[in-house]
Amino acid sequence: MTTQSNPYLDGADGLRDPLLDFVAGVSGDTVLQVEEDLGAGFVRLNTAEAERRQARHDIRQVEDIIIEMMRNSRDAGARHIFIATTKVDKARLINIIDDGEGVPDKLANRIFEARVTSKLTSILEDEWGVHGRGMALYSIEQNTSKLALCASGTGLGAAFSIEVDTDELKERADQSTLPKIERDDEGNFHCVSGPKNLLRHIAEFALRHPKLKVYVGSPNEIVATLVAHGEQRLALHKDADYDDSGTVENTIPHCLRPADAGDPAVLADCAQSLGLEVSTRSAYRIENGEISPVEDMYVSLTKGLVAQDSHGIDLAQDLRGLKIEKQDLNDFARQVEHAFDGIAEKYYLSCHSDPKVSIKKNTITIKLDFEKEY
Numbered sequence: 001m002t003t004q005s006n007p008y009l010d011g012a013d014g015l016r017d018p019l020l021d022f023v024a025g026v027s028g029d030t031v032l033q034v035e036e037d038l039g040a041g042f043v044r045l046n047t048a049e050a051e052r053r054q055a056r057h058d059i060r061q062v063e064d065i066i067i068e069m070m071r072n073s074r075d076a077g078a079r080h081i082f083i084a085t086t087k088v089d090k091a092r093l094i095n096i097i098d099d100g101e102g103v104p105d106k107l108a109n110r111i112f113e114a115r116v117t118s119k120l121t122s123i124l125e126d127e128w129g130v131h132g133r134g135m136a137l138y139s140i141e142q143n144t145s146k147l148a149l150c151a152s153g154t155g156l157g158a159a160f161s162i163e164v165d166t167d168e169l170k171e172r173a174d175q176s177t178l179p180k181i182e183r184d185d186e187g188n189f190h191c192v193s194g195p196k197n198l199l200r201h202i203a204e205f206a207l208r209h210p211k212l213k214v215y216v217g218s219p220n221e222i223v224a225t226l227v228a229h230g231e232q233r234l235a236l237h238k239d240a241d242y243d244d245s246g247t248v249e250n251t252i253p254h255c256l257r258p259a260d261a262g263d264p265a266v267l268a269d270c271a272q273s274l275g276l277e278v279s280t281r282s283a284y285r286i287e288n289g290e291i292s293p294v295e296d297m298y299v300s301l302t303k304g305l306v307a308q309d310s311h312g313i314d315l316a317q318d319l320r321g322l323k324i325e326k327q328d329l330n331d332f333a334r335q336v337e338h339a340f341d342g343i344a345e346k347y348y349l350s351c352h353s354d355p356k357v358s359i360k361k362n363t364i365t366i367k368l369d370f371e372k373e374y
Helices: 018-027 047-052 062-075 136-142 198-208 219-237 254-260 264-273 280-287 297-302 326-347
Strands: 034-039 042-045 080-088 091-098 124-126 129-131 146-151 158-165 180-183 189-193 213-217 349-351 356-360 363-367 370-372
Touching: 062 080, 062 091, 062 136, 062 158, 062 198, 080 219, 091 219, 091 254, 136 146, 158 254, 180 297, 189 198, 198 213, 198 297, 213 219, 213 297, 219 254, 219 264, 219 280, 254 264, 264 280, 326 349, 326 356
Parallel strands: 080 213
Antiparallel strands: 034 042, 080 091, 091 158, 124 129, 146 158, 180 189, 349 370, 356 363
């Protein structure tokens, strides 16, 4: 691959000036952060800037992949994320479809290269670490058997297909148990127990972003959900152009197109174009209403829950009236959990519930339940 020379970083002989590399690492100047302008708002960061944006953890397990992909969709402005996942022998198959900004066609292959990002000035940091260094898709590709952008285009959303060899990249043994959800004194929902599987990670993300609707299910269920979702929204695209075959032109977001399929065969083909393996028979069952769409994760997890009694026992308050703010306790518990990660990785352990922190007189007690993995 040939890269474009950057006169701000390269000397007359084409060699990179070490002094400018040093300046690029400490100055924060956006010109010195860029190795190559790819157009349409995408750039390739130089090595120093990419390293400065080093994430707190690499892809170490399948569950890390789902978080990185959802963060990508969120940062692309998606309002809906559809996740299909299934396992065939040792292969974990994951499909992510969203209605975000999408990827320009000319960059469809380059987004998997190291240090390619659209976040030159909008690097984000959340509870999962730094996001925006241009390494997430590259790291996922290096750790999976397959990572493909099945459909995209500016303003049309994106559809990714991922296949993971779970002999090479481990995942939690229990992938079917949903986490237990509780509501804290401030009315916020959070996960309090359950294996840290794909569902737990998706649930934590959905609870953290209640305005972002996240749907998860089997490929058949997600296609049924896409159909139901599209039927509600295609009215907004009444003026969409059609070609001679009656197919919607490239003006309709990909996640709405299954709703426009005229028959089961077309629906199966449409699903295939999004990376979803759905048979014509399954497509017929979807159109016949035999396979139901899924609810968005936030609604599914929180319906029926009521606010906890605010007059109950407060473990954060001792007999002398000392009180630690709930958020501070939550932050402390998360730090304990991160500190445990090193031991957990070395000895193949996993927490099956969040750390419990309680205060009584002059003692802070931390309870952390764990189990052996694999």
